[in-house]
Structure formats: C-alpha cells, structure tokens
Amino acid sequence: MTGGFVFSEKPIQIESGEGAYLYGEDGTEYLDFGASYAVASLGHSHPAVTEAIQEQAAKLTYVQASYPVDVRTELYEKLATLAPGDADNVWLCNSGTEANEAAMKFARSATGRSKIVATKRGFHGRTLGALAMTWKDKYKEPFEPLAGGVEFVPYGDEEALADAVDEETAALFLEPIQGEGGIHPASAEYLRHAREVTEEAGAALVFDEIQTGVGRTGDLWACEGVGVEPDILTSAKGIANGLPLGTTLVKDWIAEDPGDHGSTFSGGPVVCAAANATLDTVVEEDVPGHAAAVGEYLRSELEAAVDEHDLPVREVRGVGLMIGIQVKRGANRVLKNLALSEQILALPAGRTVVRLLPPLVIDERHADQFVDSLVEVLQ
Numbered sequence: 001m002t003g004g005f006v007f008s009e010k011p012i013q014i015e016s017g018e019g020a021y022l023y024g025e026d027g028t029e030y031l032d033f034g035a036s037y038a039v040a041s042l043g044h045s046h047p048a049v050t051e052a053i054q055e056q057a058a059k060l061t062y063v064q065a066s067y068p069v070d071v072r073t074e075l076y077e078k079l080a081t082l083a084p085g086d087a088d089n090v091w092l093c094n095s096g097t098e099a100n101e102a103a104m105k106f107a108r109s110a111t112g113r114s115k116i117v118a119t120k121r122g123f124h125g126r127t128l129g130a131l132a133m134t135w136k137d138k139y140k141e142p143f144e145p146l147a148g149g150v151e152f153v154p155y156g157d158e159e160a161l162a163d164a165v166d167e168e169t170a171a172l173f174l175e176p177i178q179g180e181g182g183i184h185p186a187s188a189e190y191l192r193h194a195r196e197v198t199e200e201a202g203a204a205l206v207f208d209e210i211q212t213g214v215g216r217t218g219d220l221w222a223c224e225g226v227g228v229e230p231d232i233l234t235s236a237k238g239i240a241n242g243l244p245l246g247t248t249l250v251k252d253w254i255a256e257d258p259g260d261h262g263s264t265f266s267g268g269p270v271v272c273a274a275a276n277a278t279l280d281t282v283v284e285e286d287v288p289g290h291a292a293a294v295g296e297y298l299r300s301e302l303e304a305a306v307d308e309h310d311l312p313v314r315e316v317r318g319v320g321l322m323i324g325i326q327v328k329r330g331a332n333r334v335l336k337n338l339a340l341s342e343q344i345l346a347l348p349a350g351r352t353v354v355r356l357l358p359p360l361v362i363d364e365r366h367a368d369q370f371v372d373s374l375v376e377v378l379q
C-alpha cells in the first residue's frame, strides 16, 4: 500500500523558506505571494518567531489550559490591548474554523437565540458550524445536514441586512473584505449599517478577520480602518506566523454567558510564544503601515501594467496587501504559469480571480518582480 494525502498536491516540493521565498529540494527559489494562505505574515521562518518557539519548546511544550502559564497570560494581555474597542475577552483555539465555531456558540449562548445571518460568497471555514455559514454549495452539499438556522444575504446590500437581522438573530457574521469569495471589500457605510442593525436587534456583530487581520489591510484589524467595533472578532492564519492558532475576542456582554466550551490544545505554550513574537514584531515594526504603503505601490503598478500592456484583466481591487486581480480567462492557468515559468506562487479566489496575500514584509522589489512576471504570463 502506498500512503498519501486525501487531496491533490502541487508538483512543487518545498524544503525550506526564508522571508518572502520558499526553496524547492532542487534549490529553485519561489516568491511566495500567497504567504501560504496568509499564514507567513512576517515571512517564512522569521528569526524572532523561530527563537521564541525554540526557547518555549525547551522550557515547556504543553500544559493543560487550566494552569496559568506566563506565556499564555502575556498573550491574553497583548490581545486584550490590541483588540478593537472593548472586545478584550480572549478565547484561544487551533484554527480559523474553530474560532468561528466558538463565536457562533458564544453568540447563541449569550443571546439565547439561534438564527445566524451570513453573506453570499462568504467563507468561514469547514467544520459543520462554520461550514453552515459558508456560501459555496460545493463545500457543503456532501456533508449535510449542517448546523441549522443560517440565512444568507447579498454582501453589501444594506436593505437585505436590515430585513434579515431581527429579534431572533444571535449573530451576523461578516468578513470586512471577502477573501475566498474573490477579494471584495465592503464599504465603510455597509459595515456601519451592520453595526446599527445588530445593535438595534440585540444581535452580536461578528467580524471574521481570519484573513484580513494582523496588519494585512494596512491596519492591525480591517475594522479599525473603517472605525466599526464588532462584538466578536475572530482571527487565525497569520497571527502566530505559521503555528496553528485561532483567537475569538469578545465583549463583556458575550463573555458573561458564553456557555460551556473547551479544547485540549487551547493556548498551548509554544503556540502562544510564537503569537507573542509575531504580534510584538507587527506592532514594533509598524508592519500594518508598511503593508499599506507597499500594497498601494503594488496596486498602482499592477493597474499601470494592465493599461500599458493592454492585459486581459477586468479589475484590480483590494486593500493593503490583500489584492485580487480579476482576469478575463481562467485564473488557474495564470497561477500555473506563474508557478512553473516564473517561480511565483499565488492563490486563486474562485475561477477568475488571482489572489495575492504576500508576506507583509515584502518591499517594492518583490512587487516589481511580481508585476513583471504577471506581464510575461498574461501577454
């Protein structure tokens, strides 16, 4: 019998990584413009994170979450300080989907209601609760029945939101910028409206910042950029720069009655050490500010290249270093050519969007390298 992964792998074998680059077994250098699903936010194997992991692993690799340890307490305090508004009560878990499961459970428990409102094209994860709030049928159909009581509204439609969020609603789940659904930023007015209708109905406003968070959009959290405070904020992906961590930050009124929830690996010391090092670096080096500046440069260079070379691109959109390039023909062919001919790795978002989520530490040279390669591939 030959062992293998259930799902297909790409024909590129990676052995090591440093900064914005991954290296193949044969020494080939790949520019990782997906940051491996936005996880390598500070670049691959960032030295400060590696050192924190090594030190903590040698000291204490794991202890059950009911015994306080300094490294976890430090992370609780850091997240409370960095949380938007007063969503400063912290739940730690091991992935994005689990952070959303917790958000769903906490909101139901705190409100005593069950209905959830989510958005068309939205993505919240693959476990049966988060999957129920995810839009795409392809992800859901083989696994039904999912958690019930989810109503979907078109993203960006204020009226539909006002109609759907009612006295039976426990929570409204929103990505401030839809990621997997094709890089669609919400307007500030829409997010403000979401704040108003949830407040009026007594429902929790949940921002899923699993992809947008930790500096990617030019602010630490995308909701800060538009000045809207959620009741619950979920994060994961880049928050521990490669180790599995999900966080659910909640306001007091949710934390007062969260029900009973738990996870054996919640807040393991090594993961907490990696997150502390990541967050310290993000804050001390103003990584969000850097992402805003380089993102602006990359977007304008992309737009200029599309015009100059008359490239088959319908639109370039996004905020900070979360950028979607909507191409006229299939995105997968573009991605394959970028990888195999130009040694640049990026991600799809649906059939026609090339999604860029590069490490937040890239500079203008990396941006130029990407734009030149894209021109090569699309011409």
Ligand SMILES: *Cc1c(COP(=O)(O)O)cnc(C)c1O
Binding pocket: 095, 096, 097, 098, 100, 123, 124, 125, 126, 175, 179, 180, 208, 209, 210, 211, 236, 237
């Ligand atoms: C990736 C993602 C998730 C799921 O996170 P996992 O760690 O893969 O479970 C949820 N929501 C958004 C917006 C995401 O981008």
